[in-house]
Amino acid sequence: MTNKDIARTFQYLGNIMELHGENKFKIRSYQNAYITLRKLDQALVDMNDEEIAGIKGVGKAISGKIRELLDNGQMQTLEKYKAMTPEGVQEMLNIKGFGPKKIMTVWKELEVQTIGELLYAVNENRLVELKGFGKKTQEDLKQKLEYYQKSKHKFHYATIEEEALDLIELVKELLPEAKVEWTGAVRRRCNEIEKIELLLATDQKLDILFERGILTDLNKEEHKIEANNQNEYPVSIYTCGKEEFGSKQFRYTAAADFMEAFLQAYPSIDFKGLADEQAIFAKAKIDYIAPELREQAWALDLAKAQKLPTLIEKEDIKGVIHTHTTYSDGLNTLEEMVDAAKELGYQYIGITDHSKSAFYANGLKPDRVLEQIQAINALNAKLNDFTILKGIESDILNDGSLDYEEDILKQFDFIIASVHSNLRMDEEKATNRIIKAVENPYTSILGHPTGRLLLSRQGYPIDHKKIIDACADNGVSIELNANPYRLDLDWSWIPYATEKGVLISINPDAHSTQGILDIHYGVLSARKGGLTKEQCLNTYSVSDFLKYLRQ
Numbered sequence: 355m356t357n358k359d360i361a362r363t364f365q366y367l368g369n370i371m372e373l374h375g376e377n378k379f380k381i382r383s384y385q386n387a388y389i390t391l392r393k394l395d396q397a398l399v400d401m402n403d404e405e406i407a408g409i410k411g412v413g414k415a416i417s418g419k420i421r422e423l424l425d426n427g428q429m430q431t432l433e434k435y436k437a438m439t440p441e442g443v444q445e446m447l448n449i450k451g452f453g454p455k456k457i458m459t460v461w462k463e464l465e466v467q468t469i470g471e472l473l474y475a476v477n478e479n480r481l482v483e484l485k486g487f488g489k490k491t492q493e494d495l496k497q498k499l500e501y502y503q504k505s506k507h508k509f510h511y512a513t514i515e516e517e518a519l520d521l522i523e524l525v526k527e528l529l530p531e532a533k534v535e536w537t538g539a540v541r542r543r544c545n546e547i548e549k550i551e552l553l554l555a556t557d558q559k560l561d562i563l564f565e566r567g568i569l570t571d572l573n574k575e576e577h578k579i580e581a582n583n584q585n586e587y588p589v590s591i592y593t594c595g596k597e598e599f600g601s602k603q604f605r606y607t608a609a610a611d612f613m614e615a616f617l618q619a620y621p622s623i624d625f626k627g628l629a630d631e632q633a634i635f636a637k638a639k640i641d642y643i644a645p646e647l648r649e650q651a652w653a654l655d656l657a658k659a660q661k662l663p664t665l666i667e668k669e670d671i672k673g674v675i676h677t678h679t680t681y682s683d684g685l686n687t688l689e690e691m692v693d694a695a696k697e698l699g700y701q702y703i704g705i706t707d708h709s710k711s712a713f714y715a716n717g718l719k720p721d722r723v724l725e726q727i728q729a730i731n732a733l734n735a736k737l738n739d740f741t742i743l744k745g746i747e748s749d750i751l752n753d754g755s756l757d758y759e760e761d762i763l764k765q766f767d768f769i770i771a772s773v774h775s776n777l778r779m780d781e782e783k784a785t786n787r788i789i790k791a792v793e794n795p796y797t798s799i800l801g802h803p804t805g806r807l808l809l810s811r812q813g814y815p816i817d818h819k820k821i822i823d824a825c826a827d828n829g830v831s832i833e834l835n836a837n838p839y840r841l842d843l844d845w846s847w848i849p850y851a852t853e854k855g856v857l858i859s860i861n862p863d864a865h866s867t868q869g870i871l872d873i874h875y876g877v878l879s880a881r882k883g884g885l886t887k888e889q890c891l892n893t894y895s896v897s898d899f900l901k902y903l904r905q
Contacts (some may be wrong), residue, residue, distance in 0.1 A: 360391035372454035408850035444470030512838035514547040532556035537606040543878040549588035600631040615651035675704040676861035682707035685866040692868035702896040706745040709757035754790025772801030781815040802835040826854040838875025848883025859891040
């Protein structure tokens with residue numbers, strides 16, 4: 355188990371104990387353990403009992419539970435509470451923004467024990483009389499429940515990518531004569547994925563994949579196998595002959611909208627029996643369309659007009675923009691974040707810790723802003739061929755203003771403006787709030803425009819066109835937050851943004867050195883929107899980056 359796995363187990367223990375009204379000091383100790391352990395640099399699996407017990411805030415009792423997890427993969431105390439709690443009630447803990455106290459209320463007072471029962475109770479207007487609830491809270495919960503049910507059997511691309519990489523390597527190892535590739539949504543690099551999909555052409559029998567435990571739970575149809583991989587993720591394997599691999603790959607890769615448009619465009623051409631996917635496009639007399647673009651008809655229109663973009667690559671990114679350090683809620687120091695960016699080959703880094711209103715994230719008061727600026731200046735003086743930019747992730751306050759007075763704002767090289775609080779807004783309120791921030795002359799980049807958390811929290815509703823137009827009018831770039839739980843701005847709005855001349859900044863929102871690697875997911879999502887190197891702000895050199903912002 356990783357440190358994060360263990361930390362999340364303690365978070366879950368605290369939550370499930372709160373469902374049963376247990377001692378609040380014990381609960382707090384487990385929640386503190388979650389915070390401590392997820393920030394720990396050294397792997398717990400490599401530490402002995404004395405070292406674990408010596409971690410500040412851990413102690414003997416918690417260290418014993420950590421040892422249980424490391425040795426057995428389970429914790430007796432947690433298993434006891436799980437046995438006392440209906441599975442459906444445990445599942446409610448996964449609903450973002452619906453905490454243990456409210457869950458306990460609906461469980462104990464309404465005897466609701468499943469998500470379905472809870473949604474029914476909401477529709478029956480049964481929650482409004484409960485303590486801590488009301489009409490607005492009930493409506494908000496309804497939206498959360500509907501979103502949760504819709505997202506329940508989906509996974510973040512980052513989760514499936516790792517599993518799909520492992521699976522395809524195992525298949526190649528066991529079936530060396532086979533031709534095998536990703537297909538479907540995972541090949542299109544969709545933000546959310548329902549399953550791993552592979553296309554496999556081989557004369558060998560596939561039994562070995564089950565005999566070796568690579569796949570389980572076989573459900574076989576003609577030319578298709580449904581199974582689970584070793585970690586219980588769903589897998590679909592489509593089989594075909596090598597002589598028709600290209601035709602099948604094109605068919606299984608394309609989203610429904612794209613395929614419908616393609617077939618309507620070329621109704622009289624036979625695309626069957628082609629070994630190479632390139633031959634599909636040659637027959638249609640258009641340029642090859644990258645898998646990421648095979649979602650909607652607009653990519654086909656560009657291909658027919660010979661205007662397909664040259665899609666951005668991860669290697670095009672020169673600067674790491676949007677990073678947090680131990681000054682606010684980051685796990686690594688300023689120096690560690692700089693060293694990590696340099697080692698990964700980047701030319702500059704933009705430090706953007708949280709602003710003062712983000713008290714929950716240790717946001718920087720003005721004196722600490724000045725302290726950090728001095729530290730950055732001192733470190734810059736020692737660096738060759740690398741630059742640290744002084745930035746801040748300023749909260750967009752409820753009235754749309756930024757989080758500091760002008761004497762502080764003017765000291766930053768750039769400012770990312772983001773909404774973090776008062777998220778329950780209607781479209782008009784959210785749009786006006788963001789546009790006011792965009793119109794502030796100190797705003798450089800609009801951060802994660804909708805505040806969404808994929809598969810967890812819907813973003814607040816905004817009028818994307820009005821906001822993009824405001825960014826165009828005010829020379830403000832828009833962030834594509836590369837954290838795989840956000841990927842916000844959504845790729846589907848990139849064509850409109852680039853049409854209006856708005857640059858996209860692919861930002862990792864890194865809260866650790868490891869978080870910088872999330873740029874990978876941001877680039878994949880940006881490619882789905884047809885983004886080019888020229889349309890991305892942080893492909894610029896540091897001098898051009900600053901020159902653009904000053905304009």
